[in-house]
Amino acid sequence: MGASSAPERDGSGRAGDKVFSGAALAAGILILVVLFAVALFLLVQALPTFGANPADISGGAGFGTYIFPLVIGTLIASAIALVIATPIGIGVALFISHYAARRIANGLGYLIDLLAAIPSVVYGAWGIAFLAPALVPVYDWLATYAGWIPLFAGPASGTGKTMLTAGIVLAVMILPIITSLSREIFLQTPKLHEEAALALGATRWEMIRMSVLPFARAGIISSIMLALGRALGETMAVAMVLSSGGLKASLVQSGNQTIAAEIALNFPEAFGLRLSELIAAGLVLFVITLAVNMIARWIISRHQEFSGANG
Numbered sequence: 001m002g003a004s005s006a007p008e009r010d011g012s013g014r015a016g017d018k019v020f021s022g023a024a025l026a027a028g029i030l031i032l033v034v035l036f037a038v039a040l041f042l043l044v045q046a047l048p049t050f051g052a053n054p055a056d057i058s059g060g061a062g063f064g065t066y067i068f069p070l071v072i073g074t075l076i077a078s079a080i081a082l083v084i085a086t087p088i089g090i091g092v093a094l095f096i097s098h099y100a101a102r103r104i105a106n107g108l109g110y111l112i113d114l115l116a117a118i119p120s121v122v123y124g125a126w127g128i129a130f131l132a133p134a135l136v137p138v139y140d141w142l143a144t145y146a147g148w149i150p151l152f153a154g155p156a157s158g159t160g161k162t163m164l165t166a167g168i169v170l171a172v173m174i175l176p177i178i179t180s181l182s183r184e185i186f187l188q189t190p191k192l193h194e195e196a197a198l199a200l201g202a203t204r205w206e207m208i209r210m211s212v213l214p215f216a217r218a219g220i221i222s223s224i225m226l227a228l229g230r231a232l233g234e235t236m237a238v239a240m241v242l243s244s245g246g247l248k249a250s251l252v253q254s255g256n257q258t259i260a261a262e263i264a265l266n267f268p269e270a271f272g273l274r275l276s277e278l279i280a281a282g283l284v285l286f287v288i289t290l291a292v293n294m295i296a297r298w299i300i301s302r303h304q305e306f307s308g309a310n311g
Contacts, residue, residue: 039286046280052273066277067259067284069247073163074258074285077238078231080167080251081174086224088171089178096179097186098208109183116176124240127169132160132241139164139252153250161243164251166258169237174227181226185219186212218300225296232289235260259285 054062092112096105136158143154189212197207213220238261245255263278270278 039283042279042283042286046276046283048273048276049280052276056273058274058277063277063280067281070257070259070262070281071284071288072247073256074232074260074288076163076251076256077167077170077242077258078228080164081170081231082224082228084168084171085175085178085227089175089223089227090182090220092175093179093182093186094208094212096183098204098212109180112176112179114176115172116180120173120234120237121240123169123173124237127165127237127241128161131168132162132165134160135162135165135168136160142252150249151251154252156252157243157254159243159254161241161254162252163242163248163256166238166242167251169241170231170234173234173237174230177227177230178223181223182216182220185216185223189215221296221300225292225299228292229289232292233260233285234258235264239264 049057049063052063054060054065057063057066059066092108096109096112100108136156139156139160139162142152143156146152147154193211193215194207197211198204202210238258242257242261243254244257244261244265248255259281263282266274267278
């Protein structure tokens, strides 16, 4: 009885493996098909823009002149967000994983995760109603005493709706991504590595620097790049907080714009060539995001062998 049931179990197991393998393969192919379909749609819809008379494009100087300030604004806002959120996110993740008591760590981790559930329009409302007015005195001070630096050149915005405000709002939005992913990676550090470092006389920070951070390097890079993708594509919060205008080097003046916010603000009323312009801008954002992810994979592949995961 037992001998006859074993082949049946083996046969059903092999069938289950084939079904699961086929489903996984189909899911992978579906992702590639959807990605290709999106890229093809954007390219086809954007073709009229690339073949149009430069004088007919917004600004009257061609698509390159139109999209360049938007690309720079997008990169600046995302860079500000990463500069602010990355050290804070990694620091909070280390505190939760290696310093805080378990009760405090669980509660703090839950609160950090809740930040990711807040809709972007709520962040935008918080930025425009509270953060922007609160930062006006700070911008005035920066323009007065640090205005010799081009990034803080005046006159400062009287409303606080600047690129720096947008970057701060984006930093708060991507903070849960960096914190949550880094925390999970830190908790996966082999306990033997940590205990060996402590047994050799290392302090807790030396143990983290020698064991935890090298092991989590690839994961930290992944979390940062994932957060960068969120910052690059954020729409409503930036559109609400940023007072759009021409490209400016100063972060405390009104002006600048991002690709996603430009599309969100103008798409409902767009038609004809203007609609093709916005879709072409979306295509540029798609390419930037794809390039960021490819660079991230390359960086991770270079650092993975040194992460300690293979030891």
